[in-house]
Amino acid sequence: MIPAGVNSPVRAWRAVGGDPRFIVRGRGAYVWDADGNEYVDLVCAWGPLIAGHAHPEVVQAVSNVARRGTGFGAPTPVEIELAEAIVGAFASIEKVRLVTSGTEATMTAIRIARGATGRARVIKFNGCYHGHSDGLLVRAGSGAATFGVPDSAGVPPEISRLTSVAEYNDVESLRAALAEDPPPAAVILEPVAANMGVVPPAPGFLETVVELAHRAGALVIFDEVISGFRVARGGAQERYGIHPDLTCLGKIVGGGLPVAAVGGRGDLLDLLAPTGPVYQAGTLSGNPIACTAGRETIRLLTEGAYDALEAHGARLEAGLRDLIRSAGAEACVQRVGSLLTVFFGVRAVRDFRDAQATDADVFARFFRVMIEHGVNLPPSPYEAWFVSLAHGDAEIDRILAAARHALAA
Numbered sequence: 001m002i003p004a005g006v007n008s009p010v011r012a013w014r015a016v017g018g019d020p021r022f023i024v025r026g027r028g029a030y031v032w033d034a035d036g037n038e039y040v041d042l043v044c045a046w047g048p049l050i051a052g053h054a055h056p057e058v059v060q061a062v063s064n065v066a067r068r069g070t071g072f073g074a075p076t077p078v079e080i081e082l083a084e085a086i087v088g089a090f091a092s093i094e095k096v097r098l099v100t101s102g103t104e105a106t107m108t109a110i111r112i113a114r115g116a117t118g119r120a121r122v123i124k125f126n127g128c129y130h131g132h133s134d135g136l137l138v139r140a141g142s143g144a145a146t147f148g149v150p151d152s153a154g155v156p157p158e159i160s161r162l163t164s165v166a167e168y169n170d171v172e173s174l175r176a177a178l179a180e181d182p183p184p185a186a187v188i189l190e191p192v193a194a195n196m197g198v199v200p201p202a203p204g205f206l207e208t209v210v211e212l213a214h215r216a217g218a219l220v221i222f223d224e225v226i227s228g229f230r231v232a233r234g235g236a237q238e239r240y241g242i243h244p245d246l247t248c249l250g251k252i253v254g255g256g257l258p259v260a261a262v263g264g265r266g267d268l269l270d271l272l273a274p275t276g277p278v279y280q281a282g283t284l285s286g287n288p289i290a291c292t293a294g295r296e297t298i299r300l301l302t303e304g305a306y307d308a309l310e311a312h313g314a315r316l317e318a319g320l321r322d323l324i325r326s327a328g329a330e331a332c333v334q335r336v337g338s339l340l341t342v343f344f345g346v347r348a349v350r351d352f353r354d355a356q357a358t359d360a361d362v363f364a365r366f367f368r369v370m371i372e373h374g375v376n377l378p379p380s381p382y383e384a385w386f387v388s389l390a391h392g393d394a395e396i397d398r399i400l401a402a403a404r405h406a407l408a409a
């Protein structure tokens, strides 16, 4: 009844072979499938579960709220609490609107930028994914790349023509894209790219993007759907000390339930209806159960939490590097905080062209041995592995033991 049996294509195991496991339960760093097998989970719902599966405080808070009603189509106090947590964490966010998915957040950010500038063209980077809205589904990284389709059928060329593509970490290609006609409304990017595997911004790259975009009269949109509350409490913009005009958040802000956000300069957010002329709406926007899960998850993200995420990410990286070296495998590990990817067959990945040179067949074989040894990895060579607060030394040891087998194989 369901195409390929999945409700989002990356859940299918097309890139690694075999059938996806149906998951029935999760707790901490572990998930169990319908056949009763246990796995250390490095998917973590593709990023939202920074506190691990079914965190007791999140579950308790969500249950309490659900008993009082699941949503009202009217403002609720918890929306203000979540907005306060976001505005408090992100120096560049003065106002925020809550939406339901990361796709909506980026779509709305683009519409605000177009409304603010009166311009239509948008610049994105090859291999960055910003959700599946028509205009952004151009050279969009992991999902499409996993299936070998750079752009989606069904997107009219009239729409994709409004999107120009530059290469990540390549200032000259951005300069060229900015100089094209008509002038650009916005430059959108993942400040830590995580949809072509994890690719950190080269030193100075983000500063240059902001400077060149502003000089061209374009707004800068940081898509921090993955990196927000992940690589630092205040996202990549805190970690690298650079402020965009607009920021998109998702995943962690919903704590595993559907909430996302677009935030930024107050004058830009005030362009949204009903204050301004840029329309955006949503039946479930700011749903109180989802906002509660987000608020509780963010509450768990203390300074100590980021130290732990960094330490466990570093330990996993170091362990994998050692194993790769002693196995004589050609592979590299790229990490930012608790986001990490092992790329096979290459020495370093700076952009999507490098990512495409990785050996997908070797990754597929690695993946299959990992799952046989009880480690659930994202089923694609172009995805980030997500370490959560629930991944302690015991879990890292299990991952490394499985990786030893996989690299030997």
Ligand SMILES: Cc1ncc(COP(=O)(O)O)c(C=O)c1O
Residues within 6 Å of the ligand: 046, 100, 101, 102, 103, 104, 106, 129, 130, 131, 132, 190, 195, 223, 224, 225, 226, 250, 251, 260
């Ligand atoms: C950076 C980035 N932006 C946007 C999105 C789209 O978010 P959603 O899947 O919630 O629509 C994703 C999803 O993975 C993402 O990684």
